[in-house]
Amino acid sequence: MHLWFHNARLIDPEARAERMGAITVEGGQITALDGPCPADATVVCCGGKCLAPGIVDLGVQVGEPGAQHKESLRTAGLAAARGGVTTIIMRPDTDPAIDTPEVLEYVTRRATARTPVNIRAMAALTRGREGREMAEIGLLLDAGALAFTDGDRVVTDTRILARCMTYAAGLGALIIGHPQDAGLSRGACATSGKFASLRGLPSVSPMAERMGLDRDMGLVEMTGVRYHADQITTARSLPALERAKRNGLDVTAGISIHHLTLNEFDLGDYRTFFKFTPPLRSEDDRRAMVQAVADGLIDVICSMHTPQDEESKRLPFEEAAAGAVGLETLLPAAMRLHHSEGLPLPLIWRALSLNPAQRLGLAGGRLAVGAPADLVLFDPDAPFVLDRFALLSKSKNTPFDGARMQGRVLATYVAGAPVFTQEAQHA
Numbered sequence: 001m002h003l004w005f006h007n008a009r010l011i012d013p014e015a016r017a018e019r020m021g022a023i024t025v026e027g028g029q030i031t032a033l034d035g036p037c038p039a040d041a042t043v044v045c046c047g048g049k050c051l052a053p054g055i056v057d058l059g060v061q062v063g064e065p066g067a068q069h070k071e072s073l074r075t076a077g078l079a080a081a082r083g084g085v086t087t088i089i090m091r092p093d094t095d096p097a098i099d100t101p102e103v104l105e106y107v108t109r110r111a112t113a114r115t116p117v118n119i120r121a122m123a124a125l126t127r128g129r130e131g132r133e134m135a136e137i138g139l140l141l142d143a144g145a146l147a148f149t150d151g152d153r154v155v156t157d158t159r160i161l162a163r164c165m166t167y168a169a170g171l172g173a174l175i176i177g178h179p180q181d182a183g184l185s186r187g188a189c190a191t192s193g194k195f196a197s198l199r200g201l202p203s204v205s206p207m208a209e210r211m212g213l214d215r216d217m218g219l220v221e222m223t224g225v226r227y228h229a230d231q232i233t234t235a236r237s238l239p240a241l242e243r244a245k246r247n248g249l250d251v252t253a254g255i256s257i258h259h260l261t262l263n264e265f266d267l268g269d270y271r272t273f274f275k276f277t278p279p280l281r282s283e284d285d286r287r288a289m290v291q292a293v294a295d296g297l298i299d300v301i302c303s304m305h306t307p308q309d310e311e312s313k314r315l316p317f318e319e320a321a322a323g324a325v326g327l328e329t330l331l332p333a334a335m336r337l338h339h340s341e342g343l344p345l346p347l348i349w350r351a352l353s354l355n356p357a358q359r360l361g362l363a364g365g366r367l368a369v370g371a372p373a374d375l376v377l378f379d380p381d382a383p384f385v386l387d388r389f390a391l392l393s394k395s396k397n398t399p400f401d402g403a404r405m406q407g408r409v410l411a412t413y414v415a416g417a418p419v420f421t422q423e424a425q426h427a
Helices: 073-080 101-112 138-140 158-173 194-199 207-223 236-244 259-263 285-297 330-339 344-357 422-426
Strands: 003-012 016-025 031-032 044-045 050-053 054-058 085-090 118-123 173-177 226-229 251-256 300-302 374-386 404-414 416-420
Touching: 044 207, 050 344, 054 207, 054 300, 054 330, 054 344, 073 085, 073 101, 073 118, 073 404, 073 416, 085 404, 101 118, 101 138, 118 259, 138 158, 158 173, 158 207, 158 226, 158 259, 207 226, 207 236, 236 251, 236 259, 236 285, 251 259, 251 285, 251 344, 259 285, 259 300, 259 330, 285 344, 300 344, 300 422, 330 344, 330 374, 404 422, 416 422
Parallel strands: 003 044, 003 050, 054 085, 085 118, 173 226, 226 251, 251 300
Antiparallel strands: 003 016, 016 031, 050 374, 374 404, 404 416
């Protein structure tokens, strides 16, 4: 499609700037910035609203194969388009796990046929995500795996993890770790402290994350592997992360939007929609994480989309499944960082789009000539009350149900083609 977007508030994470301007799109790519309208182009007036690179969501769980009743590739794609997510980076925690080229190719083929957005998959680091035997990293890399991770199943055998990292380093593959001491965090559903004690909840010290990160950083230093920590959520972990980066290790870190906008007090009366892995942290930790994003110490913000059905959430807090859906709530939740915490939009979009794209070797996340025309048009100030039953995800387990939020996606474009428009939704 040949499009000319004008009267747009351009959010440019690469230039760390925002300005009014225009973008020309042809053949699925951005072909000009601030140029005149081509004679044969379809004109899109943005009405002074924000036009930014589409979100690259690193770490989305999709239930297909194995748990389509929670989320399918089709519903995940529709939810992503509505949420301004143009690229889903799928976790390998499916059933069976994405641990062979055959499963990876199956998922990739079905995703291409069923979803309006880009979907790329990560592969398991060990067979079956069981932490006992290395997966076929070389073959999976050739088949298109973007990174290797066992998700929240920590590889407890340090020797096996070291072998995986050494092999991955030789191939230039990216390892994504979940920094937690598995023994300390086993069975925990809250962060240790006065609040958890008063509620009688099994808890884990923030030091479990620091200990897990210290181990992984030691292995990264030993092997030279490329490494990304999926979630850094406690202030105690930041010095170790900063030291690793200062020492030149190829290390980046992410955090979920829930850990940036919620804290342990949101658990309230044992509300299971607020149960996460790792658990929600103290307000001091939350504020430290926001500052770490502002400083660039934490590189990536993601939804950590984890759909769970009603039966798995309507249980006592200790027994309920962890996680929340986030594809449709990522953008408005991120606007809390803008409106309440004062983070500028280009900085937020570096963490939402540019940094994950660059870490994974993808071309997106930029407003530049030659970049893919994966774009989101949104109003950062539009207020609304979230109704979880209006979400397009099959599962409705969001902690933001009934919350007053700001930030609405007006349109989402993938390779220049509209995959969601608010007008079409209400037509």
